[in-house]
Amino acid sequence: MVAINLDQAHLDRLDLLAKSQGQQATDLARRIIVDFLDLESLPADTDEDWAEASVQLAPEVMGDDSWDDHSHGP
Numbered sequence: 001m002v003a004i005n006l007d008q009a010h011l012d013r014l015d016l017l018a019k020s021q022g023q024q025a026t027d028l029a030r031r032i033i034v035d036f037l038d039l040e041s042l043p044a045d046t047d048e049d050w051a052e053a054s055v056q057l058a059p060e061v062m063g064d065d066s067w068d069d070h071s072h073g074p
Helices: 010-018 026-042 047-062 064-068
Strands: none
Touching: 010 026
């Protein structure tokens, strides 16, 4: 078990955010910490890795029509 002490302003923000999602503040805090730790455990990617992945995903995200439409540019 871990105990975390937050100042009142952060506690209030956490509580407000949790309520807006229909959760308890402790459950939301637990999820945030777990997600952060999971993210930190991923291997570090270089800028080139991100660029290559972005190029590969662009057609999927933008759709095929976006690639064929030349009416917005030269």
